[in-house]
Every structure is written in C-alpha cells, then in structure tokens.
Amino acid sequence: MNPPVATPFFFYLLATIMIVGGILVITRKNAIHSAMALITTLLAQAALYLMLYAPFVAGVQIMLYAGGIMVLFLFVIMLISIERSQKERQFNKQWLIGVIAAAALGGLFITVYTTTTRGITLFVERRMAYSENQNTQLIANLLFDRRGGTYMFAFEIASLLLLVAIIGSVVMAKKRI
C-alpha cells in the first residue's frame, strides 16, 4: 500500500494558506490583490478536498471557481477605477453586528464539535474511504443511477435554479429581446 498523503502536516499547511488568504482578501485595499488572495484560498481548498479523498470535487473546484468564476471577477474588477475605490473607507459602521454574527457562528461550530449525547459525538468516528479510482463513478451513481440515485431530484432542482439565474441576468441586462 502507498503511504497516505493526507498527513497532518499538509492539513495544517493548507489550513494556514487558506486562513492567511482569507484575511488578505478582506484587508487588501486593492481589489485585484484581494481577488488573487481569494484564488489562493480556493486552490488550497481544492487541495483540502483532495485530502478528503474527493478528487472529483477538487477538480471541479479548480475548474469552476479558480478558473471560471474568478476570471469573471477579475474581468469586472479591472473595469472599476482602482484610484477611487482605494480612497473609500474599507470597513463600514456595521462592524459591531459583524463581530456578533461571527462570534455566534464560531460558538455554533464549537458547540457542534464538542456536543456529545450519551458519549456519542454528532460526527461519525470514521467513514468509508472510497477508493480513488472509483470516486467519479460513485458520484455519478449517487446522482443519476436508476436504483441508487438519491440526489437526482436535488440535482435537477439546483440546475433549474441556475437556469432561472441565467435567464434573469439576460432579462436584466438586455432591454429589448
């Protein structure tokens, strides 16, 4: 057997990259720098998916978020006047509400992770690790299989939502169709 790649060292490395990237996203004054920090965070997140033995999700993450959506982000940001946006205040007056919301979310996470009912946590101790060379096929089975496709309906609903968003943006952007 191959030695496992998912060592704690890589987890801490990727987590650090993600946190530093996330902080840079909100603290950089220049929007392009923020976007590049966001790309770094998204790529580190893709690597985390790999560590969770979910290569398909990692590949989709790189392709859609880092390669597709962030290009559109940059495309829009480049058309904004950087000089004017740099003079604007970066943090608005809702910081108090923001801190409360963040604290509540953090508290929720800590509660969920530490709560035990009769000695059992909410998380399973271990889960079945799918072999890497079947991951994509198993996802396809979950989504589309005639017998085992439990997420077929949710998948179709999500695609319908996206279709609504596409048509909506076309209607809003184009005055005369």
Next chain:
Amino acid sequence: MHDLILYIQSYLDSDRTPGAAGNIFWATVYILLVFVGLSVAVICMNWLERKILAHMQVRLGPMRVGPHGLLQPIADAIKLLLKEDIIPAEADAVVFWVAPFIVVLAAFTVFVVVPFGRTHAITDMNIGILFMLGVSSLSVLGIVTAGWASNSHYPLMGALRSSAQMVSYEVAMGLAVVSAIMMSSMNVEGTGTLSMIGIVEAQKAQGEWFIFKFFPLGIIAFGVFAIAMVAETNRAPFDLPEAESELTAGFHTEYSGFRWSLFFLAEYSAMIAVSSIAVTLWLGGWLRPFPNALTGDIWELVFSLFPGITFLFLAGMCFYSTARMPKHPLFKIQTMGLGGFGAALAVIGLILFLPPVRVRVVDIYWFSAKVAGFMYLYIWYRGTFPRYRFDQLMKVGWKVLLPTGLALLILTALVGMRTELWADIQETLHL
C-alpha cells in the same frame, strides 16, 4: 552491479506509472524528463515555426546563426536572458512579477497526467481530463493579471480580450470533451472514465479511435475541440489578445527579457498540452495506427521500427544539406557542424533500433508524432488564415461552436444508448 541492473530493470519493466506505484524517486525522474523534453520541444518549435512560416512566404528564414539557422533558438535565448528586465514605474510590481509564473506553472503542471505511453505518464489520475482542463484554464489568470499589472492601455485591452475569449471557448471545448468521455463508457459495465490512460485503453478496447466513432459525431466533436483549442492558446487566427497590428504585443507589451521568455515558453507548452488532450481523446493517444487490424509479431516489429527510421531520415536530410553547403572556406565550420549534427541524429536512430530500447519508446514515438502533427497545423494556420475580428470571434464561439457542442452531447448520448432506449420504447408500447 548485478543488483543495480536488476533495480533499474524493475523500473523499466514496471507495468504501472510512477504515480500509481507511489515511487517518489521514479516520479521525480519522470518529471525532470518531461520538463527537459518540453523545453527541447519548445526550442525546436521556435526554429521550426520561423523556418516553416518563412518558406510559406517564399523567404529563407533564419540562415546566419549556424547552418540553416539551427543555432538561432539558442542565440535568441541568450539574447533574452541578457536583455534588461524592465518593470514600468507605474506598474503593480508584485502582480507584474507573479503573472508570468502563474502562466508557466499552469502550462507545465498539466503534463502530470499526459499519457506518453501505457506506463509513461507521471501519474494517472481518476480525474485526469478534468485536471488538465481545470489547470490549463488557470493560465488565463496569469494573462489577465499581466495585462492589468502593466498599467498601460494596450496590455489591458489584450487582457480583456483574452479573458473574454478564453471563457467563451472553454464552454465549447468542455462540451466536445464530454462527448468523447461518453464514448469511453461504451463497454460491458457501461461506466466511462475521466482518466487519460483509461480513455486511450477504451479506444483500444472498442477497436477504433473516437474520431471515427459514431460517424460523423466523433469527427465533429474533434473539429469543435480543434477550433476551440486554437482559441484557448491565443494563436492565429484567434490571436486577438496579442494582435500586433492593433495592440503592439497585447498583454505582454510591457514585458521584456526573461519574463517575456516565460510567456513564450508557456504559450508553446500550452499548445503542446492542448494538442495532447486532442490526441488522447480522439486520436488514440499512444496507440500505433491499426492496432487491431494489423496484428501479429511482424506488424509489431514493422511499427516499432518507425522511431529509428524517422531519426535516420532526419540524419539523411542533414547529410544531404551538408553535401549542398557552399564549398567556400568560410563555411567550413558550419559544414562540419551540420555533418556532426547529422551523425548525432544517425547514432540516436541506430540506438532506437535496439530491441530493448525499441519496445519501450514506441509508445512515446507515436504519441509525439501525433502531437507534432498538431504543432505543424498551428504553424500552418498562422501562415494562411487572416485574424478574426472580435465580433466574429464571439459569434463563432457562442453561435456556432456552443450549439454544435450541445447538439453533439445529446446526439452522442442518444446513439450510445440506442439499444437501451429501443428496449424501453418496446416495453412501454407492449404494456
């Protein structure tokens, strides 16, 4: 000594890729080999492009540095490395510095999954083709940031054009790829694969290259991909991001010296990368022509002689040119150099005839030969097609290639599922 030979033998006779075997040392060797091979290929492409374009335009091309300009790429490289590396005063220095590295990293990382042979890939991922498309789509980030960081008008225009173009053509490209992946599921279990090696194995098992499968669906999907891949790599006739008559040099106008050469390197290795995707998905990857029709030891032998014959042919061309060199004493060193080059090629060709070498390089040879065909096509396009206007580019991408890709997807699914569909229809009607 004997142990050492056995050790090396165990690597050479391995039936798995270094990544699958989990061998870090062997994987590193492969990575270095791929890196060196790519760099040599880019140098060759540099010379070939200038020569072939020149001959298409009834010129001679580079003739001064070395016999027939053979040393021109090396002279160019030295010139680029010695040139002053300018960062514009108003540029965003950090982003300006990072951008070329993003492009080069994206262009080289995809080669991790390119299958040069049954066992000659650095690794085989279950998401191989997805990885290649995803990582190569990252290179547009480098181009966009390069254009923006230069803080100049032409580069920004080039970057905007590039991002719009690459995002548009990625869609059509993805649809064409999906139709090929669906073809790979035409087996007993009915499960396809995204692995690059798996796709070639599927073509071998099904007995035909996917370009000929479900005629004419395969060849149309290949055509859509072949057009989209030229647009993806910003090459003529889709080279609007660097259209020199309109934007001086597009997104890399402000770059000079080493950084510019990184863009150059990335452009050519991206061309090789997308050509490898096309070869793997539609042209049978490393499979030799007619692997199922012309079987038997004799044909195996004949096809495995091709690498050596190719090199001997090149050597013969060199010797022919040596004989035709001017007899003036000033050309003495050049004549000797060309003769020496021919002799080196001949030696390589003879080594490739040795049975242990022959059987191990034949896969790599067929893969490289197919990719080389695409490289020639790239030069040919550049020599013959006029550049698209921007609205024409968008029209081709969104109004021609995208509907074609969608129709292909549906038709491939219908043809692939025809027996099951027919059974379903019959069942419903008889009930």
